[in-house]
Amino acid sequence: MSALPAPAWPTIVLAAVLLGDAIISVRPVRFVRECVEGVGFPISEWGWVLVYVKLLAVGGLLVGLWQPGIGAAATVGVIAYFLAAAAAHVRARVLGVTFWVNCLGMLVASAAVLVYSFVL
DSSP, X not given: OOSSOSSOHHHHHXXXXXXXXHHXXXXXXXXXXXXXXXXXXXXXXXXXXXXHHHHHHHHHHHHTTTSTTHHHXXXXXXXXXXXXXXXXXXXXXXXXXXXXXXXXXXXXXXXXXXXXXXXX
């Protein structure tokens, strides 16, 4: 396993996507609001937590471009986040398009970044 991402571009792309996700979570667009509320997460009370978690992940991914181990740890954290989101969707039986495309799509993308940039 590499301490720094090689190549770095998948990590940068993941950080950009998560930044976009954090931005649209500030004032959640309809599909984000429906997704979060569908799993029983009270977005009106705790929605800010999702924004901070995503921004911390972005920061970790970017710092990890220069600091050994930080990027890999941040990527594992992103994977854990989307595993928890997937489990919440399955438990709540909210298995529509948003689950398959957004939740599982980001889980697969994050795992691919870990393997491609840090393991291979």
